[in-house]
Amino acid sequence: QVGDFGTALCAAAAEGNTEIIQILLAVGANINLQAKVGYLGTAICAAASSWENNIETVQILLAAGADIHQQAKVGLFGTALCAAAAGPEGNTETVQILLAAGADVNLQAQVGDFGTALCAAAASEKKNIETVQILLAAGADMHLQAQVGEYGTALCAAQKNGRRGVEQLLLEAGARSRSPSSARTNTPIETETRDTATTQTTAPVEDAAIHTPAFVTGRIWRHLVLSAVAALLLSFVFNFFAYGES
Structure with a gap:
Protein backbone atom coordinates (compact mmCIF):
# COMPACT_ATOMS: atom_id res chain seq x y z
CA GLN A 1 0.00 0.00 0.00
CA VAL A 2 1.29 3.42 -0.97
CA GLY A 3 0.08 6.99 -1.10
CA ASP A 4 -0.21 10.15 0.94
CA PHE A 5 -3.80 9.68 2.07
CA GLY A 6 -4.58 6.05 2.82
CA THR A 7 -8.37 6.32 2.40
CA ALA A 8 -10.75 8.12 0.04
CA LEU A 9 -12.24 10.08 2.93
CA CYS A 10 -8.77 11.22 4.04
CA ALA A 11 -8.06 12.39 0.48
CA ALA A 12 -11.31 14.34 0.24
CA ALA A 13 -10.84 15.86 3.70
CA ALA A 14 -7.27 16.88 2.90
CA GLU A 15 -8.55 18.72 -0.17
CA GLY A 16 -11.44 20.31 1.73
CA ASN A 17 -13.76 18.80 -0.89
CA THR A 18 -17.02 18.90 1.05
CA GLU A 19 -19.13 17.59 -1.85
CA ILE A 20 -17.05 14.44 -2.19
CA ILE A 21 -17.02 13.99 1.59
CA GLN A 22 -20.80 14.08 1.70
CA ILE A 23 -21.05 11.61 -1.20
CA LEU A 24 -18.66 9.21 0.51
CA LEU A 25 -20.54 9.46 3.80
CA ALA A 26 -23.86 8.97 2.01
CA VAL A 27 -22.66 5.70 0.47
CA GLY A 28 -21.46 4.40 3.82
CA ALA A 29 -17.84 5.46 4.21
CA ASN A 30 -16.51 4.71 7.70
CA ILE A 31 -15.82 8.16 9.11
CA ASN A 32 -13.33 6.82 11.66
CA LEU A 33 -11.52 4.39 9.35
CA GLN A 34 -7.80 4.31 10.11
CA ALA A 35 -5.42 4.83 7.21
CA LYS A 36 -2.59 2.30 7.08
CA VAL A 37 -0.30 4.56 5.06
CA GLY A 38 0.17 8.27 4.47
CA TYR A 39 0.88 11.31 6.55
CA LEU A 40 -2.67 12.05 7.77
CA GLY A 41 -3.92 8.90 9.48
CA THR A 42 -7.60 9.80 9.92
CA ALA A 43 -10.17 11.89 8.10
CA ILE A 44 -10.51 14.29 11.04
CA CYS A 45 -6.72 14.82 11.09
CA ALA A 46 -6.78 15.39 7.34
CA ALA A 47 -9.53 17.97 7.63
CA ALA A 48 -7.96 19.78 10.58
CA SER A 49 -4.62 20.17 8.80
CA SER A 50 -6.06 21.09 5.40
CA TRP A 51 -5.27 24.26 3.49
CA GLU A 52 -8.79 24.36 2.08
CA ASN A 53 -12.18 24.62 3.80
CA ASN A 54 -10.77 23.16 7.01
CA ILE A 55 -13.43 24.74 9.23
CA GLU A 56 -16.40 23.53 7.19
CA THR A 57 -14.85 20.13 6.63
CA VAL A 58 -14.16 19.59 10.34
CA GLN A 59 -17.70 20.65 11.19
CA ILE A 60 -19.17 18.20 8.65
CA LEU A 61 -17.07 15.33 10.00
CA LEU A 62 -17.87 16.10 13.64
CA ALA A 63 -21.58 16.32 12.84
CA ALA A 64 -21.34 12.94 11.12
CA GLY A 65 -19.78 11.31 14.18
CA ALA A 66 -16.03 11.68 13.76
CA ASP A 67 -14.16 10.78 16.96
CA ILE A 68 -12.51 14.00 18.08
CA HIS A 69 -10.00 12.04 20.20
CA GLN A 70 -9.23 9.36 17.63
CA GLN A 71 -5.57 8.37 17.67
CA ALA A 72 -4.07 8.00 14.21
CA LYS A 73 -1.82 4.99 13.73
CA VAL A 74 0.30 6.67 11.05
CA GLY A 75 1.09 10.19 9.97
CA LEU A 76 2.57 13.48 11.07
CA PHE A 77 -0.01 14.54 13.64
CA GLY A 78 -1.58 11.75 15.67
CA THR A 79 -4.64 13.71 16.78
CA ALA A 80 -6.99 16.23 15.22
CA LEU A 81 -5.97 18.97 17.64
CA CYS A 82 -2.28 18.43 16.86
CA ALA A 83 -3.14 18.58 13.16
CA ALA A 84 -5.01 21.86 13.50
CA ALA A 85 -2.37 23.42 15.75
CA ALA A 86 0.36 22.48 13.28
CA GLY A 87 -1.65 23.62 10.26
CA PRO A 88 0.48 25.35 7.62
CA GLU A 89 -1.87 28.32 7.51
CA GLY A 90 -2.31 28.57 11.26
CA ASN A 91 -5.74 26.96 11.60
CA THR A 92 -6.67 28.85 14.77
CA GLU A 93 -10.41 28.77 14.10
CA THR A 94 -10.26 25.02 13.62
CA VAL A 95 -8.39 24.73 16.93
CA GLN A 96 -11.17 26.70 18.62
CA ILE A 97 -13.88 24.55 17.01
CA LEU A 98 -12.21 21.37 18.23
CA LEU A 99 -11.79 22.75 21.74
CA ALA A 100 -15.41 23.90 21.81
CA ALA A 101 -16.44 20.39 20.75
CA GLY A 102 -14.60 18.92 23.73
CA ALA A 103 -11.13 18.09 22.44
CA ASP A 104 -8.68 17.25 25.24
CA VAL A 105 -6.09 20.01 25.03
CA ASN A 106 -3.45 17.79 26.67
CA LEU A 107 -4.16 14.58 24.75
CA GLN A 108 -0.90 12.81 23.96
CA ALA A 109 -0.48 11.72 20.36
CA GLN A 110 0.80 8.18 19.84
CA VAL A 111 2.51 8.93 16.51
CA GLY A 112 3.76 11.97 14.67
CA ASP A 113 6.26 14.79 14.75
CA PHE A 114 4.85 16.74 17.68
CA GLY A 115 3.30 14.68 20.46
CA THR A 116 1.03 17.39 21.86
CA ALA A 117 -1.06 20.19 20.42
CA LEU A 118 1.04 22.78 22.26
CA CYS A 119 4.26 21.42 20.76
CA ALA A 120 2.61 21.51 17.34
CA ALA A 121 1.51 25.11 17.77
CA ALA A 122 4.90 26.19 19.11
CA ALA A 123 6.65 24.68 16.09
CA SER A 124 4.19 26.05 13.54
CA GLU A 125 5.27 28.70 11.07
CA LYS A 126 2.11 30.83 10.97
CA LYS A 127 -0.11 32.28 13.71
CA ASN A 128 1.93 30.33 16.24
CA ILE A 129 1.65 32.92 19.02
CA GLU A 130 -2.12 33.17 18.64
CA THR A 131 -2.56 29.41 18.62
CA VAL A 132 -0.30 28.94 21.65
CA GLN A 133 -2.29 31.59 23.52
CA ILE A 134 -5.57 29.83 22.67
CA LEU A 135 -4.24 26.49 23.88
CA LEU A 136 -2.80 27.93 27.10
CA ALA A 137 -6.10 29.66 27.83
CA ALA A 138 -7.82 26.30 27.34
CA GLY A 139 -5.57 24.68 29.95
CA ALA A 140 -2.66 23.31 27.92
CA ASP A 141 0.17 22.11 30.18
CA MET A 142 3.31 23.88 28.99
CA HIS A 143 5.46 21.39 30.92
CA LEU A 144 3.81 18.30 29.46
CA TYR A 151 10.75 18.10 20.73
CA GLY A 152 9.56 16.83 24.09
CA THR A 153 8.16 20.16 25.29
CA ALA A 154 6.53 23.20 23.74
CA LEU A 155 9.45 25.42 24.72
CA CYS A 156 11.90 23.08 23.00
CA ALA A 157 9.67 23.10 19.89
CA ALA A 158 9.71 26.89 19.81
CA GLN A 159 13.46 27.10 20.37
CA LYS A 160 14.36 24.43 17.84
CA ASN A 161 12.28 26.10 15.13
CA GLY A 162 13.45 29.63 15.91
CA ARG A 163 9.98 30.82 17.00
CA ARG A 164 11.29 33.60 19.22
CA GLY A 165 7.90 35.15 19.93
CA VAL A 166 6.50 31.83 21.13
CA GLU A 167 9.64 31.17 23.17
CA GLN A 168 9.27 34.52 24.94
CA LEU A 169 5.56 33.92 25.53
CA LEU A 170 6.19 30.51 27.10
CA LEU A 171 9.05 31.75 29.27
CA GLU A 172 6.94 34.65 30.52
CA ALA A 173 4.15 32.17 31.28
CA GLY A 174 6.54 30.15 33.44
CA ALA A 175 7.93 27.50 31.12
CA ARG A 176 11.15 25.96 32.39
CA SER A 177 14.05 25.86 29.99
CA ARG A 178 15.52 22.39 29.67
CA SER A 179 17.65 20.46 27.24
CA PRO A 180 15.77 18.74 24.41
CA SER A 181 14.55 15.24 25.24
CA SER A 182 16.37 12.38 23.66
CA ALA A 183 14.91 11.55 20.29
CA ARG A 184 12.60 8.55 20.16
CA THR A 185 13.33 5.92 17.57
CA ASN A 186 10.69 6.10 14.88
CA THR A 187 8.74 3.02 13.87
CA PRO A 188 9.24 1.75 10.30
CA ILE A 189 5.87 3.17 9.26
CA GLU A 190 6.74 6.61 10.64
CA THR A 191 10.14 6.48 9.02
CA GLU A 192 8.54 5.82 5.63
CA THR A 193 6.37 8.94 5.96
CA ARG A 194 9.32 11.21 6.62
CA ASP A 195 11.82 12.59 4.17
CA THR A 196 15.09 14.41 4.53
CA ALA A 197 13.29 17.63 5.40
CA THR A 198 12.48 16.21 8.84
CA THR A 199 15.96 14.96 9.65
CA GLN A 200 17.14 16.38 12.96
CA THR A 201 20.08 18.75 12.78
CA THR A 202 22.55 20.27 15.18
CA ALA A 203 22.65 23.62 13.38
CA PRO A 204 22.13 26.78 15.48
CA VAL A 205 18.59 27.59 16.51
CA GLU A 206 18.84 30.89 14.65
CA ASP A 207 18.69 29.00 11.37
CA ALA A 208 14.92 28.66 11.47
CA ALA A 209 14.70 27.48 7.88
CA ILE A 210 16.53 24.26 8.73
CA HIS A 211 14.13 23.53 11.58
CA THR A 212 10.93 24.35 9.73
CA PRO A 213 8.42 21.51 10.29
CA ALA A 214 8.19 18.92 7.55
CA PHE A 215 4.88 19.97 6.07
CA VAL A 216 6.20 23.43 5.12
CA THR A 217 9.40 22.22 3.49
CA GLY A 218 10.20 19.73 0.74
CA ARG A 219 7.27 17.39 1.34
CA ILE A 220 4.71 20.11 0.66
CA TRP A 221 5.59 20.26 -3.03
CA ARG A 222 5.18 16.52 -3.45
CA HIS A 223 1.90 16.76 -1.57
CA LEU A 224 0.59 19.55 -3.80
CA VAL A 225 1.27 17.57 -6.95
CA LEU A 226 -0.32 14.42 -5.55
CA SER A 227 -3.22 16.46 -4.18
CA ALA A 228 -3.93 17.84 -7.63
CA VAL A 229 -4.04 14.30 -9.01
CA ALA A 230 -6.31 13.20 -6.17
CA ALA A 231 -8.61 16.16 -6.79
CA LEU A 232 -8.97 15.15 -10.44
CA LEU A 233 -9.81 11.57 -9.46
CA LEU A 234 -12.32 12.72 -6.86
CA SER A 235 -13.89 15.06 -9.40
CA PHE A 236 -14.27 12.11 -11.76
CA VAL A 237 -16.02 10.11 -9.02
CA PHE A 238 -18.35 13.02 -8.30
CA ASN A 239 -19.21 13.47 -11.98
CA PHE A 240 -19.79 9.73 -12.31
CA PHE A 241 -22.34 9.77 -9.49
CA ALA A 242 -23.95 12.93 -10.81
CA TYR A 243 -24.27 11.41 -14.30
CA GLY A 244 -25.73 8.22 -12.87
CA GLU A 245 -28.46 10.16 -11.07
CA SER A 246 -29.42 12.18 -14.15
Whole structure:
Protein backbone atom coordinates (compact mmCIF):
# COMPACT_ATOMS: atom_id res chain seq x y z
CA GLN A 1 0.00 0.00 0.00
CA VAL A 2 1.29 3.42 -0.97
CA GLY A 3 0.08 6.99 -1.10
CA ASP A 4 -0.21 10.15 0.94
CA PHE A 5 -3.80 9.68 2.07
CA GLY A 6 -4.58 6.05 2.82
CA THR A 7 -8.37 6.32 2.40
CA ALA A 8 -10.75 8.12 0.04
CA LEU A 9 -12.24 10.08 2.93
CA CYS A 10 -8.77 11.22 4.04
CA ALA A 11 -8.06 12.39 0.48
CA ALA A 12 -11.31 14.34 0.24
CA ALA A 13 -10.84 15.86 3.70
CA ALA A 14 -7.27 16.88 2.90
CA GLU A 15 -8.55 18.72 -0.17
CA GLY A 16 -11.44 20.31 1.73
CA ASN A 17 -13.76 18.80 -0.89
CA THR A 18 -17.02 18.90 1.05
CA GLU A 19 -19.13 17.59 -1.85
CA ILE A 20 -17.05 14.44 -2.19
CA ILE A 21 -17.02 13.99 1.59
CA GLN A 22 -20.80 14.08 1.70
CA ILE A 23 -21.05 11.61 -1.20
CA LEU A 24 -18.66 9.21 0.51
CA LEU A 25 -20.54 9.46 3.80
CA ALA A 26 -23.86 8.97 2.01
CA VAL A 27 -22.66 5.70 0.47
CA GLY A 28 -21.46 4.40 3.82
CA ALA A 29 -17.84 5.46 4.21
CA ASN A 30 -16.51 4.71 7.70
CA ILE A 31 -15.82 8.16 9.11
CA ASN A 32 -13.33 6.82 11.66
CA LEU A 33 -11.52 4.39 9.35
CA GLN A 34 -7.80 4.31 10.11
CA ALA A 35 -5.42 4.83 7.21
CA LYS A 36 -2.59 2.30 7.08
CA VAL A 37 -0.30 4.56 5.06
CA GLY A 38 0.17 8.27 4.47
CA TYR A 39 0.88 11.31 6.55
CA LEU A 40 -2.67 12.05 7.77
CA GLY A 41 -3.92 8.90 9.48
CA THR A 42 -7.60 9.80 9.92
CA ALA A 43 -10.17 11.89 8.10
CA ILE A 44 -10.51 14.29 11.04
CA CYS A 45 -6.72 14.82 11.09
CA ALA A 46 -6.78 15.39 7.34
CA ALA A 47 -9.53 17.97 7.63
CA ALA A 48 -7.96 19.78 10.58
CA SER A 49 -4.62 20.17 8.80
CA SER A 50 -6.06 21.09 5.40
CA TRP A 51 -5.27 24.26 3.49
CA GLU A 52 -8.79 24.36 2.08
CA ASN A 53 -12.18 24.62 3.80
CA ASN A 54 -10.77 23.16 7.01
CA ILE A 55 -13.43 24.74 9.23
CA GLU A 56 -16.40 23.53 7.19
CA THR A 57 -14.85 20.13 6.63
CA VAL A 58 -14.16 19.59 10.34
CA GLN A 59 -17.70 20.65 11.19
CA ILE A 60 -19.17 18.20 8.65
CA LEU A 61 -17.07 15.33 10.00
CA LEU A 62 -17.87 16.10 13.64
CA ALA A 63 -21.58 16.32 12.84
CA ALA A 64 -21.34 12.94 11.12
CA GLY A 65 -19.78 11.31 14.18
CA ALA A 66 -16.03 11.68 13.76
CA ASP A 67 -14.16 10.78 16.96
CA ILE A 68 -12.51 14.00 18.08
CA HIS A 69 -10.00 12.04 20.20
CA GLN A 70 -9.23 9.36 17.63
CA GLN A 71 -5.57 8.37 17.67
CA ALA A 72 -4.07 8.00 14.21
CA LYS A 73 -1.82 4.99 13.73
CA VAL A 74 0.30 6.67 11.05
CA GLY A 75 1.09 10.19 9.97
CA LEU A 76 2.57 13.48 11.07
CA PHE A 77 -0.01 14.54 13.64
CA GLY A 78 -1.58 11.75 15.67
CA THR A 79 -4.64 13.71 16.78
CA ALA A 80 -6.99 16.23 15.22
CA LEU A 81 -5.97 18.97 17.64
CA CYS A 82 -2.28 18.43 16.86
CA ALA A 83 -3.14 18.58 13.16
CA ALA A 84 -5.01 21.86 13.50
CA ALA A 85 -2.37 23.42 15.75
CA ALA A 86 0.36 22.48 13.28
CA GLY A 87 -1.65 23.62 10.26
CA PRO A 88 0.48 25.35 7.62
CA GLU A 89 -1.87 28.32 7.51
CA GLY A 90 -2.31 28.57 11.26
CA ASN A 91 -5.74 26.96 11.60
CA THR A 92 -6.67 28.85 14.77
CA GLU A 93 -10.41 28.77 14.10
CA THR A 94 -10.26 25.02 13.62
CA VAL A 95 -8.39 24.73 16.93
CA GLN A 96 -11.17 26.70 18.62
CA ILE A 97 -13.88 24.55 17.01
CA LEU A 98 -12.21 21.37 18.23
CA LEU A 99 -11.79 22.75 21.74
CA ALA A 100 -15.41 23.90 21.81
CA ALA A 101 -16.44 20.39 20.75
CA GLY A 102 -14.60 18.92 23.73
CA ALA A 103 -11.13 18.09 22.44
CA ASP A 104 -8.68 17.25 25.24
CA VAL A 105 -6.09 20.01 25.03
CA ASN A 106 -3.45 17.79 26.67
CA LEU A 107 -4.16 14.58 24.75
CA GLN A 108 -0.90 12.81 23.96
CA ALA A 109 -0.48 11.72 20.36
CA GLN A 110 0.80 8.18 19.84
CA VAL A 111 2.51 8.93 16.51
CA GLY A 112 3.76 11.97 14.67
CA ASP A 113 6.26 14.79 14.75
CA PHE A 114 4.85 16.74 17.68
CA GLY A 115 3.30 14.68 20.46
CA THR A 116 1.03 17.39 21.86
CA ALA A 117 -1.06 20.19 20.42
CA LEU A 118 1.04 22.78 22.26
CA CYS A 119 4.26 21.42 20.76
CA ALA A 120 2.61 21.51 17.34
CA ALA A 121 1.51 25.11 17.77
CA ALA A 122 4.90 26.19 19.11
CA ALA A 123 6.65 24.68 16.09
CA SER A 124 4.19 26.05 13.54
CA GLU A 125 5.27 28.70 11.07
CA LYS A 126 2.11 30.83 10.97
CA LYS A 127 -0.11 32.28 13.71
CA ASN A 128 1.93 30.33 16.24
CA ILE A 129 1.65 32.92 19.02
CA GLU A 130 -2.12 33.17 18.64
CA THR A 131 -2.56 29.41 18.62
CA VAL A 132 -0.30 28.94 21.65
CA GLN A 133 -2.29 31.59 23.52
CA ILE A 134 -5.57 29.83 22.67
CA LEU A 135 -4.24 26.49 23.88
CA LEU A 136 -2.80 27.93 27.10
CA ALA A 137 -6.10 29.66 27.83
CA ALA A 138 -7.82 26.30 27.34
CA GLY A 139 -5.57 24.68 29.95
CA ALA A 140 -2.66 23.31 27.92
CA ASP A 141 0.17 22.11 30.18
CA MET A 142 3.31 23.88 28.99
CA HIS A 143 5.46 21.39 30.92
CA LEU A 144 3.81 18.30 29.46
CA GLN A 145 6.46 15.94 28.11
CA ALA A 146 5.47 14.60 24.70
CA GLN A 147 5.77 10.83 24.33
CA VAL A 148 6.56 10.98 20.61
CA GLY A 149 8.04 13.48 18.21
CA GLU A 150 11.13 15.60 17.92
CA TYR A 151 10.75 18.10 20.73
CA GLY A 152 9.56 16.83 24.09
CA THR A 153 8.16 20.16 25.29
CA ALA A 154 6.53 23.20 23.74
CA LEU A 155 9.45 25.42 24.72
CA CYS A 156 11.90 23.08 23.00
CA ALA A 157 9.67 23.10 19.89
CA ALA A 158 9.71 26.89 19.81
CA GLN A 159 13.46 27.10 20.37
CA LYS A 160 14.36 24.43 17.84
CA ASN A 161 12.28 26.10 15.13
CA GLY A 162 13.45 29.63 15.91
CA ARG A 163 9.98 30.82 17.00
CA ARG A 164 11.29 33.60 19.22
CA GLY A 165 7.90 35.15 19.93
CA VAL A 166 6.50 31.83 21.13
CA GLU A 167 9.64 31.17 23.17
CA GLN A 168 9.27 34.52 24.94
CA LEU A 169 5.56 33.92 25.53
CA LEU A 170 6.19 30.51 27.10
CA LEU A 171 9.05 31.75 29.27
CA GLU A 172 6.94 34.65 30.52
CA ALA A 173 4.15 32.17 31.28
CA GLY A 174 6.54 30.15 33.44
CA ALA A 175 7.93 27.50 31.12
CA ARG A 176 11.15 25.96 32.39
CA SER A 177 14.05 25.86 29.99
CA ARG A 178 15.52 22.39 29.67
CA SER A 179 17.65 20.46 27.24
CA PRO A 180 15.77 18.74 24.41
CA SER A 181 14.55 15.24 25.24
CA SER A 182 16.37 12.38 23.66
CA ALA A 183 14.91 11.55 20.29
CA ARG A 184 12.60 8.55 20.16
CA THR A 185 13.33 5.92 17.57
CA ASN A 186 10.69 6.10 14.88
CA THR A 187 8.74 3.02 13.87
CA PRO A 188 9.24 1.75 10.30
CA ILE A 189 5.87 3.17 9.26
CA GLU A 190 6.74 6.61 10.64
CA THR A 191 10.14 6.48 9.02
CA GLU A 192 8.54 5.82 5.63
CA THR A 193 6.37 8.94 5.96
CA ARG A 194 9.32 11.21 6.62
CA ASP A 195 11.82 12.59 4.17
CA THR A 196 15.09 14.41 4.53
CA ALA A 197 13.29 17.63 5.40
CA THR A 198 12.48 16.21 8.84
CA THR A 199 15.96 14.96 9.65
CA GLN A 200 17.14 16.38 12.96
CA THR A 201 20.08 18.75 12.78
CA THR A 202 22.55 20.27 15.18
CA ALA A 203 22.65 23.62 13.38
CA PRO A 204 22.13 26.78 15.48
CA VAL A 205 18.59 27.59 16.51
CA GLU A 206 18.84 30.89 14.65
CA ASP A 207 18.69 29.00 11.37
CA ALA A 208 14.92 28.66 11.47
CA ALA A 209 14.70 27.48 7.88
CA ILE A 210 16.53 24.26 8.73
CA HIS A 211 14.13 23.53 11.58
CA THR A 212 10.93 24.35 9.73
CA PRO A 213 8.42 21.51 10.29
CA ALA A 214 8.19 18.92 7.55
CA PHE A 215 4.88 19.97 6.07
CA VAL A 216 6.20 23.43 5.12
CA THR A 217 9.40 22.22 3.49
CA GLY A 218 10.20 19.73 0.74
CA ARG A 219 7.27 17.39 1.34
CA ILE A 220 4.71 20.11 0.66
CA TRP A 221 5.59 20.26 -3.03
CA ARG A 222 5.18 16.52 -3.45
CA HIS A 223 1.90 16.76 -1.57
CA LEU A 224 0.59 19.55 -3.80
CA VAL A 225 1.27 17.57 -6.95
CA LEU A 226 -0.32 14.42 -5.55
CA SER A 227 -3.22 16.46 -4.18
CA ALA A 228 -3.93 17.84 -7.63
CA VAL A 229 -4.04 14.30 -9.01
CA ALA A 230 -6.31 13.20 -6.17
CA ALA A 231 -8.61 16.16 -6.79
CA LEU A 232 -8.97 15.15 -10.44
CA LEU A 233 -9.81 11.57 -9.46
CA LEU A 234 -12.32 12.72 -6.86
CA SER A 235 -13.89 15.06 -9.40
CA PHE A 236 -14.27 12.11 -11.76
CA VAL A 237 -16.02 10.11 -9.02
CA PHE A 238 -18.35 13.02 -8.30
CA ASN A 239 -19.21 13.47 -11.98
CA PHE A 240 -19.79 9.73 -12.31
CA PHE A 241 -22.34 9.77 -9.49
CA ALA A 242 -23.95 12.93 -10.81
CA TYR A 243 -24.27 11.41 -14.30
CA GLY A 244 -25.73 8.22 -12.87
CA GLU A 245 -28.46 10.16 -11.07
CA SER A 246 -29.42 12.18 -14.15
